[in-house]
Amino acid sequence: MDFSDVIKTRRSIRQYSDRQIDDATVQRVLDAARMAPSANNTQPWHFVVVRDAARRAKLVELASGQSFIAQAPAVIAVCGKCYTSQHSWIGANMYLVDVAIAMDHLTLAARNEGLGTCWIGAFDHDAVHAFLEVPDTHRVVILTPLGYPLKTDAFQPTTRRYSLDSMISNEKFT
Numbered sequence: 001m002d003f004s005d006v007i008k009t010r011r012s013i014r015q016y017s018d019r020q021i022d023d024a025t026v027q028r029v030l031d032a033a034r035m036a037p038s039a040n041n042t043q044p045w046h047f048v049v050v051r052d053a054a055r056r057a058k059l060v061e062l063a064s065g066q067s068f069i070a071q072a073p074a075v076i077a078v079c080g081k082c083y084t085s086q087h088s089w090i091g092a093n094m095y096l097v098d099v100a101i102a103m104d105h106l107t108l109a110a111r112n113e114g115l116g117t118c119w120i121g122a123f124d125h126d127a128v129h130a131f132l133e134v135p136d137t138h139r140v141v142i143l144t145p146l147g148y149p150l151k152t153d154a155f156q157p158t159t160r161r162y163s164l165d166s167m168i169s170n171e172k173f174t
């Protein structure tokens with residue numbers, strides 16, 4: 001796909017078909033996430049791919065009952081390894097930035113494959129962490145379903161963004 005079209009038509013998909021995804025496609029999507037930049041090239045991410053139907057249903061329960069998550073044949077938990085203080089130059093732990101970049105690569109690569117995703121931040125962190133047996137060195141930063149959209153016209157460009165003018169200033173913040 002044209003890069004600009006990938007960017008413009010990546011949308012949060014909340015209805016999925018039951019079409020399965022082959023392993024090679026999942027690998028390509030995750031390989032795009034692997035290419036993300038990170039502070040000191042630390043690459044603090046880890047991806048847990050959940051395909052088992054009962055386990056996907058459990059993730060729905062732990063994510064405020066957002067049932068569309070389990071409609072997709074796979075759910076990916078994007079985990080991050082917390083940094084120590086050297087990566088905290090704005091007072092926040094920058095592993096979150098790095099993991100977010102990887103997740104964005106993932107969503108765009110998925111779109112390029114005709115696959116839908118949806119960032120899921122509304123979940124019970126500690127319960128998902130325990131359920132997926134994530135080590136204490138890592139946190140579960142975000143979840144996403146991964147699947148083919150139910151509707152063929154699901155990838156429509158969004159109109160719900162502020163204008164470019166409203167978010168740019170020159171020389172100083174105005």
Ligand SMILES: Cc1cc2nc3c(=O)[nH]c(=O)nc-3n(C[C@H](O)[C@H](O)[C@H](O)COP(=O)(O)O)c2cc1C
Nearest residue numbers: 010011012013014066118119120121122123142158
């Ligand atoms: C950090 C983060 C957390 C989000 N959590 C949820 C969520 O729990 N459930 C959901 O349906 N959408 C969630 N979203 C999706 C946003 O609602 C969506 O990206 C936004 O409305 C813009 O729509 P678009 O993705 O279709 O462009 C989340 C997005 C981000 C970036």
